[in-house]
Amino acid sequence: MKRDGATxxxxxxxxxxxxxxxxxxxxxxxxxxxxxxSFDVAYGEVFGFLGPNGAGKTTTVRTLGTLLAPTSGNATxxxxxxxxxxxxxxxxxxxxxxxSPGLYLRLSxxxxxxxxxxxxxxxxxxxxxxxxxxxxxLLDRAGDPCRALSKGLRQRVGLAxxxxxxxxxxxxxxxxxxxxxxxxxxxxxxxxxxRRQGVTIFLTTHRLAEAEALxxxxxxxxxxxxxxxxPDELREQLFAKTLQITTRTPLDDPDAVFAGLPGVEGWxxxxxxxxxxxxxxxxxxxxxxxxxxxAELAAPAAARAVVGAGADLLALSPSHHSLEDxxxxxxxxxxxxxxx
Amino acid sequence: xxxLQSPLSWTRIRALIRKEVNDYRRNRFIAVTMAVLPVVFxxxxxxxxxxxxxxxxxxxxxxVVGLSLLYLMLIPALVPAVxxxxxxxxxxxxxxxxxxxxxxVRPTEFLLGKALAALLPTLLxxxxxxxxxxxxxxxxxxxxxxxxxxxxxxxxxxxxxxxxLAGWSIWVGIAISTRSSDVRVAQQLSSFASLPPxxxxxxxxxxxxxxxxxxxxxxxxxxxxxxxxxxxxVSTLFHRERLLTGGVKA
Numbered sequence: 001m002k003r004d005g006a007t008x009x010x011x012x013x014x015x016x017x018x019x020x021x022x023x024x025x026x027x028x029x030x031x032x033x034x035x036x037x038s039f040d041v042a043y044g045e046v047f048g049f050l051g052p053n054g055a056g057k058t059t060t061v062r063t064l065g066t067l068l069a070p071t072s073g074n075a076t077x078x079x080x081x082x083x084x085x086x087x088x089x090x091x092x093x094x095x096x097x098x099x100s101p102g103l104y105l106r107l108s109x110x111x112x113x114x115x116x117x118x119x120x121x122x123x124x125x126x127x128x129x130x131x132x133x134x135x136x137x138l139l140d141r142a143g144d145p146c147r148a149l150s151k152g153l154r155q156r157v158g159l160a161x162x163x164x165x166x167x168x169x170x171x172x173x174x175x176x177x178x179x180x181x182x183x184x185x186x187x188x189x190x191x192x193x194x195r196r197q198g199v200t201i202f203l204t205t206h207r208l209a210e211a212e213a214l215x216x217x218x219x220x221x222x223x224x225x226x227x228x229x230x231p232d233e234l235r236e237q238l239f240a241k242t243l244q245i246t247t248r249t250p251l252d253d254p255d256a257v258f259a260g261l262p263g264v265e266g267w268x269x270x271x272x273x274x275x276x277x278x279x280x281x282x283x284x285x286x287x288x289x290x291x292x293x294x295a296e297l298a299a300p301a302a303a304r305a306v307v308g309a310g311a312d313l314l315a316l317s318p319s320h321h322s323l324e325d326x327x328x329x330x331x332x333x334x335x336x337x338x339x340x
Numbered sequence: 341x342x343x344l345q346s347p348l349s350w351t352r353i354r355a356l357i358r359k360e361v362n363d364y365r366r367n368r369f370i371a372v373t374m375a376v377l378p379v380v381f382x383x384x385x386x387x388x389x390x391x392x393x394x395x396x397x398x399x400x401x402x403x404v405v406g407l408s409l410l411y412l413m414l415i416p417a418l419v420p421a422v423x424x425x426x427x428x429x430x431x432x433x434x435x436x437x438x439x440x441x442x443x444x445v446r447p448t449e450f451l452l453g454k455a456l457a458a459l460l461p462t463l464l465x466x467x468x469x470x471x472x473x474x475x476x477x478x479x480x481x482x483x484x485x486x487x488x489x490x491x492x493x494x495x496x497x498x499x500x501x502x503x504x505l506a507g508w509s510i511w512v513g514i515a516i517s518t519r520s521s522d523v524r525v526a527q528q529l530s531s532f533a534s535l536p537p538x539x540x541x542x543x544x545x546x547x548x549x550x551x552x553x554x555x556x557x558x559x560x561x562x563x564x565x566x567x568x569x570x571x572x573x574v575s576t577l578f579h580r581e582r583l584l585t586g587g588v589k590a
Contacts, residue, residue, distance in 0.1 A: 067441055118358070
């Protein structure tokens with residue numbers, strides 16, 4: 001996307017963190033939407049905010065977007081303290097795309113954008129609208145009434161609207177919710193394009209693959225912030241590095257084979273998926289899981305040891321834990337803690 | 341700085357008016373309301389006045405003329421009520437309120453834009469209907485009826501009260517709209533709530549309150565003050581959090 005019309009706001013890159021949240025809490029009467037949440041987001045970062053339904057993600061976005069007042073705690077958004085007095089100025093510096101794009105369906109795409117350009121008091125409105133529509137590949141639909149657009153295209157119009165004011169921070173609340181895979185892929189492409197241009201994006205989602213693909217860091221939220229970090233960091237924090245080995249027949253003395261190998265801390269027989277290819281106990285082989293301290297040392301040593309023990313090595317692969325594994329692990333812990 | 345003391349952005353207010361007017365034009369319900377209701381409220385008194393015999397006593401003429409003009413006053417009272425009651429709850433129902441509230445628009449600007457967008461077409465339609473009424477009566481009614489209708493205080497009252505009645509209806513409609521969760525309920529309540537000021541117009545129309553220039557200006561001023569106060573009060577009622585969460589402990 002070209003953003004040659006970017007305002008001086010973008011040209012003079014802001015310094016300091018884009019968002020600082022410190023002990024923020026929001027309650028609706030007795031009900032806590034989120035509690036004691038603290039994190040920060042750097043300018044140019046794509047920050048993913050994950051969590052199950054009702055975890056407080058949308059309420060957090062609405063609070064940081066000055067739509068809801070926090071019950072306690074502090075935050076700074078786009079360099080300004082989150083206070084009622086700063087509401088107008090904060091909203092001038094950010095853009096929020098809610099889960100539902102909220103378009104005026106009787107108006108055309110261009111009329112929708114023209115209206116919002118007016119609310120932001122933008123100059124060169126025609127040029128900005130054209131650039132925003134080009135960014136989301138909708139320039140040829142500018143005159144179409146929004147009611148004639150598919151859900152995916154409406155989402156794109158919502159994104160174009162959010163880009164109109166060249167915001168310092170772009171809040172995207174579930175931008176692919178309800179979209180088919182093709183439309184979701186389109187939106188991913190657009191977000192990825194924005195990321196490459198250094199736009200700060202705060203993305204709430206419960207599509208974990210989406211977060212893993214697009215986000216520099218993620219926070220996992222379930223009323224409280226459960227963890228925060230880069231997806232690979234989180235995987236390492238939660239899951240030990242392992243190496244999975246499959247042999248055609250069980251080893252006679254696995255302990256003798258694996259004990260003392262460089263980079264290997266321990267081992268156990270793999271019991272899962274017995275009927276699968278190479279699954280332990282299956283007709284076709286035996287499986288072992290080695291816990292590692294150093295994968296680069298361990299893998300060749302383990303391969304040599306298995307072959308040296310006279311076994312046929314069918315497969316040797318480092319374990320891979322996705323962000324989904326991390327997410328499910330944390331949310332499962334919460335569920336267990338609540339049912340205890 | 342207090343939100344009510346902040347300078348208004350006429351750019352934002354103009355954007356709101358333009359959007360609203362564009363939306364009305366394509367909203368069948370609102371377009372029909374704006375087109376059909378005023379014609380009905382104009383044709384009916386014209387027919388009544390045409391039926392008056394040439395030798396009707398002055399008191400009878402006075403009553404019929406008063407009623408006819410009151411009927412015309414229903415246009416600025418009812419037409420904007422329907423539109424204004426849609427202003428906030430309609431946006432909320434169609435999911436457009438949240439994106440608007442995430443922009444720098446202030447409640448005072450948002451509400452003033454909505455109000456002016458309802459007022460401008462109302463004035464246009466009301467004065468147009470009044471003009472057609474005067475033209476029809478002037479051309480075809482009996483001379484004594486024409487004389488009664490074309491009295492300066494009557495014309496002044498009609499011109500003056502039209503925007504002020506519309507203002508009342510608009511603010512009442514918007515106030516109900518900010519508190520309502522259903523468009524139809526808001527429209528029904530607003531239609532009822534827009535009627536009380538017509539009582540004053542009726543008293544003037546039926547000569548209970550003598551329609552002198554002083555009375556007309558006094559009542560007009562009172563309605564103007566009420567309209568301005570209503571804008572301020574409704575602006576303070578406009579609470580982003582309650583509007584988004586619907587007052588529910590979501």
